[in-house]
Amino acid sequence: CFYAPASDLLKPVIPWKPLLRIEDHVTNLVLDGDDVYMLTYQGAPNYKIIKSNLKHFSVADAEVVVPEGKDHISNLDRSRDYLFLSYSDGINSRVKTYDIHTDSLASVKLPMTADGELYSYDVRSNDGLIELTSWNQPHARFDYNADTKEIKESTFNVKADFPGINDLVVVETQAPSYDGTMVPLSIIYNKDVKLNGNASCLIRGYGAYGMSITPSFSIMTLALLNKGIIVAIAHPRGGGEKGEAWYKAGYKTTKPNTWKDFIACAQYLIKNKYTSASRLIGMGTSAGGITIGRAITSRPDLFGAAIDNVGCSNTMRLENTPNGPVNIPEFGTVKDSVESRALYEMDALHHVKEGVKYPAVICVCGMHDPRVAPWQPAKFAAALQNATASGKPVFLAVNYNDGHFTEDKSVTFKNFANMFAFSLWQTGNTHFQLKE
Numbered sequence: 001c002f003y004a005p006a007s008d009l010l011k012p013v014i015p016w017k018p019l020l021r022i023e024d025h026v027t028n029l030v031l032d033g034d035d036v037y038m039l040t041y042q043g044a045p046n047y048k049i050i051k052s053n054l055k056h057f058s059v060a061d062a063e064v065v066v067p068e069g070k071d072h073i074s075n076l077d078r079s080r081d082y083l084f085l086s087y088s089d090g091i092n093s094r095v096k097t098y099d100i101h102t103d104s105l106a107s108v109k110l111p112m113t114a115d116g117e118l119y120s121y122d123v124r125s126n127d128g129l130i131e132l133t134s135w136n137q138p139h140a141r142f143d144y145n146a147d148t149k150e151i152k153e154s155t156f157n158v159k160a161d162f163p164g165i166n167d168l169v170v171v172e173t174q175a176p177s178y179d180g181t182m183v184p185l186s187i188i189y190n191k192d193v194k195l196n197g198n199a200s201c202l203i204r205g206y207g208a209y210g211m212s213i214t215p216s217f218s219i220m221t222l223a224l225l226n227k228g229i230i231v232a233i234a235h236p237r238g239g240g241e242k243g244e245a246w247y248k249a250g251y252k253t254t255k256p257n258t259w260k261d262f263i264a265c266a267q268y269l270i271k272n273k274y275t276s277a278s279r280l281i282g283m284g285t286s287a288g289g290i291t292i293g294r295a296i297t298s299r300p301d302l303f304g305a306a307i308d309n310v311g312c313s314n315t316m317r318l319e320n321t322p323n324g325p326v327n328i329p330e331f332g333t334v335k336d337s338v339e340s341r342a343l344y345e346m347d348a349l350h351h352v353k354e355g356v357k358y359p360a361v362i363c364v365c366g367m368h369d370p371r372v373a374p375w376q377p378a379k380f381a382a383a384l385q386n387a388t389a390s391g392k393p394v395f396l397a398v399n400y401n402d403g404h405f406t407e408d409k410s411v412t413f414k415n416f417a418n419m420f421a422f423s424l425w426q427t428g429n430t431h432f433q434l435k436e
Helices: 219-225 244-248 256-271 288-298 315-320 325-331 337-345 375-387 409-426
Strands: 026-032 035-040 048-053 063-066 072-078 082-088 093-099 104-108 115-120 127-133 140-145 150-153 168-176 182-190 201-204 230-234 280-285 305-309 360-366 394-399
Touching: 026 072, 035 072, 048 072, 072 115, 082 115, 093 115, 168 256, 182 219, 182 256, 201 256, 219 230, 219 409, 230 256, 256 280, 256 288, 280 288, 280 409, 288 305, 288 375, 305 375, 305 409, 315 325, 315 337, 325 337, 360 375, 360 409, 375 394, 394 409
Parallel strands: 201 230, 201 280, 280 305, 305 360, 360 394
Antiparallel strands: 026 035, 035 048, 048 063, 072 082, 082 093, 093 104, 115 127, 127 140, 140 150, 168 182, 182 230
16 A cells, blocks of 8 residues: 655656555555554454554554454444444444544444444545344344434335244354364254254355355345254354454464364254254355365264365365465465475365265366366365265266356356255255155
């Protein structure tokens, strides 16, 4: 990031000065005149807000105006007189305002428990827009005035009534992992489902790039829930649910924590009678292919079926793909001895063993996928087909009109319908058994 005086922007040579570097660990900034407010994780894994002036700018000597807290600061925005701060506990959000004239911090009471953020409409007013969504409620928008503290339904809010949403139960809990770390686990189900171990359950997880799977409403998920299927979302290390430290605890050499946390969440669901191993479906997409691939090669007994959706399944060869070099900072390189061993450990293909009773598996690839080459899930499928001793099918589904994903809903819905129908068939769900 570079800066220059506005008065110099029409000169033949603009005297740009460097403002921020990658190593400053600043992820967002807003301006108030010459004052720069920055969101950073430098020395603060849960993030803090620091301030410096352009006339004597220094990140190292910047003033801390909002210190790091228990929840991490997920976004920074600015109105006329306030900073708008969005916080996350890893799943749901809180919102605060910071008065830039009085240096006072105040909490905003949100209309619902959900994931969301507070945005400023304009730096000339103190009006803001609160956007919220949850596992069981569609996207909602509210207007907020920082002067009056008033919250009301926004004119931009679009109401939609979906069948079944009032019957949904949401449980936010934590599962103990192998090393005692408590892993956030979100569970959604219809209130009429009996928790006796007989329900079908789909658990999905990601755990990479510091990205969080935060609550969001999905009509595709609702279709499963309305069929009595429990949907669970694991939040393993490698994601961003608990800040920068959580991310780095599932990264390169620490990557095994990601699938071990996922396994811990699967065990929690079985132990607490949400489902049983024969009825549990594990799912991972893209970098989540590492998560599901290593989960089923480590603990094939925990899953009745698995979905490897455009999954990275052969990390030892990842950097040989078009998208591979840019992923070296995330997963590592085979040119480094330590990182190469880490890549081998997270490579699902290389952990397939002959004679093991693997669950039913569907591997999905897009023929025009620029992110995960189609031969990655294809090699994994072939290895499982040759090795498994369970007698359960291993399918490879190739989407010839697809890349890593598509905005064509007819393609998307057919694709996921295939994955879910296959998995529910193989785990004995009565709605999805083949007819004579």
